[in-house]
Amino acid sequence: SQTIHQWPATLVQPVGSPLSLECTVEGTSNPNLYWYRQAAGRGLQLLFYSVGIGQISSEVPQNLSASRPQDRQFILSSKKLLLSDSGFYLCAWIGEAKDTQYFGPGTRLTVL
């Protein structure tokens, strides 16, 4: 069966520090991968998605970037965090059927 992992689960970082969040999927090949952000009490905002290794599409201009170094690995990064980067970051995947997105447990990021 397929599973999705995200780490870390929680993170507290100072403003201006770098960021690296990791997402990995098991049990599937060539998934589409997605990064979402959810600000406190708000809806879901799609940040990036990838349909294959090295292929990244950005949905919202910001100081974040994404990379997909391996088929089932998706990384969200920042060189310098802003206060506004605080939020809940969710990774999702969609398999070969390309019909349903399944979400990981999320990373709660607080920038102080």
Place this chain on the structure above:
Amino acid sequence: AQKVTQAQTEISVVEKEDVTLDCVYETRDTTYYLFWYKQPPSGELVFLIRRNSFDEQNEISGRYSWNFQKSTSSFNFTITASQVVDSAVYFCALSEVPAAGNKLTFGGGTRVLVKP
């Protein structure tokens, strides 16, 4: 462009009451998927149901039921005999078929609070 509207931001009920969550969507495509996800306090989004635009049959799964009406562009969700564990934020979403990257358009979510 597609749009999903969940007009109810928060609903509060007492345990065992029924609760219906409204979802209205807009799309120019004739082929699309509709979804409901549940987000409990832990934060993870849990997939509940996917509906194909060609399948207007209502569906029931335990205490959950869904009413899809293409004529009114609505995909409503009812929880029967609500329980405290149903307390969560529920999101309705739309995906056009085919769609670049198979992206989802989410509604703003409805927070359901079930009181004992």
